[in-house]
Amino acid sequence: MTSLFLSVMPIVILIWMMTKKNGLPSHIALPITALMVGLLQLFYFNTDFTLISANIIAGILSAITPISIVAGAILLNRMIYLSGSEDIIRRWLEGISKNQVAQLMIIGWAFAFMIEGASGFGTPAAIAAPILVGLGFNPLKVAMLALVMNSVPVSFGAVGTPTWFGFSNLGLDDATLLETGKITALIHFVAAFIIPPMALRFIVSWGEIRKNYLFVLISTLSCTVPYFLLAQWNYEFPALVGGAIGLIMSVVVARFGLGLATAEQKVAKTAVAGEAAALGDAVSMNMTSMSSQATTSGTSKQSQPDNQAVSTGQILKAMTPTILLIAILIVTRIKQLGIKSMLTDSTELFTVSFGPLGDFSLSKALILKLSHILGTDVTWAYKTLYVPALIPFLLVVLISIPLFKLQGNIVKQMFSETASRIKMPFIALVGALIMVKLMMTGGENSPIMTTGQAFSDLMGTSWQYVGAYLGALGAFFSGSATVSNLTFGAIQQTIALNVGLPQTTILALQSVGGAMGNMVCINNIIAVSTILGIANKEGYIIKRTVIPMIAYGIVAAIMSTVV
Template structure:
């Protein structure tokens, strides 16, 4: 009982520190929690100080992966903004539809759905969220919408990585993996009837959602129907293909206004309405100024925006960075093109011993690896060419600089703004990843395994009703649905066998849980907040995104009794 208490208490304290009134920012709360877990490992579990130190080193180095992706996304975002492309894209989208619900579904749902299918790694929020902010939506609300929306496609994100790689250590054959994918897709398909409206509610009213619900439903199904059908025979492409089809259908339907209300409040009104005090971002003077504008003024503004038409050439040029990004992601992620194997080639070309620190090696694909850290089995690796930092983010930026004829001072501004934004998030991510490494230290007796096994013993055959939440817990810790599946897949499989539950159903719940855990994943929250310039709101975001996550888990539990 003591082991269970000490395994769980650091996470309880972390959540309390970040979500209490005037909660601590993540760059303080996470390092404090990591220190707490380290102390418990040392003084209670008796873990060797060398092993603890090795995991701390690995945790610090592991932060390079997410922070490099965030830096690349911010750099691209600043380039799109400073080049004027963001303004052109905004005007084009307003030309398709000025209806906010349509804009949110096209970018926040369908577009992000497709990007998740191609890349994962938090890329959807990094690309979609700034576009929505550029349209005039509140950054904090956009962050929450992006986190909640980016859940349904995640199990098949990055060309199915959470499924085929996440369960790779369980000894499953291809047919079993496909069965897991089928069940996973069905649960996500049903949950998708609920999740987009809940995400939209962060920004628009229930009345607006109700009036535009036919469009929401069409946009949702245009992604999830092909997604579900493709999952019946493939577990790599459902999200990518579903998102692409959904994006095309959503744009066409929005262009014709099908399912959309004729009248819609302006973005400014919706962003500022009602809960400005809660967000602490708009004062009463701003609200009064917004609300007191005459009908004539608002009409004039609307006509002015509508008159700002953009040519096809302007749209294509403004969209070129995004198009390049998508093309590069698809070409480098789909193994049939042959480039993925080149970018992930682990064949060693250089090695060097750093003595007691560990063994350094470099592969043909520039994979940097540090093995046997401090003489332990702990290791770290960074896939330089495959992590979406240099390719595609930096590559696209370097191509775009001459394309948009950006001057030296603008380029310098892009890089300086990027550097200034990632300082505090880097500290937070270091704390998060050290905490994760230490929580997983100890094999079957690690704090994370102790907690998971205790909960399964408590639930017995009722485990299927809460199984998805273990997957979500894994994503909350690790920042990845794939890592959640790798970490907890074995526990879920063992539980299924021990209590006599269908293995494919329980592993599907794990996969769904890892996906829905994206909503509260600390890494993702820090990443999207950093990209949008939001400071010290992690606890605020978690308190609100946890609600749709809980609802998602209830849907998964109900579906587990049917499939």
């Protein structure tokens, strides 16, 4: 009983630190929790100090993978913003239809779906919400809609990072990870039939939703059908490609008015054009910073007047980086083309001994590997060319610089802003990864195994009915589906193995839970609220977004019995 109490205590304290009044940010709370776990391992579990140190080193190095992806995504986002492409995309999306439901689905659902697939980490809600407010929608209601809409694609967001990296510590082979992704996509696919209407209800009446439901359904399926199909053979770009296809289909269908009420709903403007443009500028400057910082950087943007018509050529040029991103991802992820095997070739070029630190090796595909860290079995590796940081993010940015004729000061600003934004996330991820690795240290007697055993003894096979909510809890306090999967994936796996449930199903529930937790995630709520100028409404938002989150969990529980 003491072992269980001490195993659970760090997680409970972490939740308390981040959810209490004036809670600590993740970049402080997670390192504190990692320190607690390390002390418990050393003084209670009597784990060898060298093994603890090796896992700390591996945890620090492991943070390079997600932070490099985040950096690449932010850099691409800054380039799109500073080149003026974001202005063009925003004005194009605004002009497609004046039907409120169409606008909400195109921008709040399909466009955000695609952005989640490319960058994730709270970016979709932060980008889509100001565009909708610029169209005249109520900021508080838009914040809730954006949070709820940004759930279905999350498990495969940021080029699948929550799935392939979130479960990277579990020792899963590729076939098991793919099967987990298939089940995850199926649950999301079914949940998507209820989530968009529930999100729309924050802004428009049920009557308006019913009158335009055919369009809602077409827009939803245009994203989720390719999303589900792609997940049958890949877990990296279902959200990215599904969102891109869904956006194109939604725009085309809206242009023809298919499924939309015949009488277009005029949108009452609540802000002048200049205010709407400034709000659009603020979103991309920093999704978690104050709008004053956004205004400062906004002076460098190559903007266009809002009332100027957007030509097809301008739209195509503005969308070129996104199109390139999707194309490169597809080409480098399809095994049959042979490029994937080149980017993941682990054939060693050379090995160098770093003494007590371990053995460093470099492969033909530039895979960095540190083995036998501090003389233990702990190993770290980084797939330089395959992790979607250099390819495609940095590559697309380098191609886009001459394409948009960006000046040197703009390029410098892109990189400096990216560097300033990754500092706090890097610290948070280091803390999370050290905590996870230490929680898993100790084999059968590790804190993770002890906690999993207790949950399995308590719930038995009934665990599948509540498993998704543990994932949601992880996203709630950490602000990330990836961190939720890193934190609770091992517990979920242990429970599945202990009670005889399919681990792929339980891990899929964890992944779905981490995605649906975005609806009530404190970090995301604060970010969107700050950008939209909403003050002291976090509790109000959570009380309302928790309802669709609970409904999501019920769908997940039902689906777990049929997959």
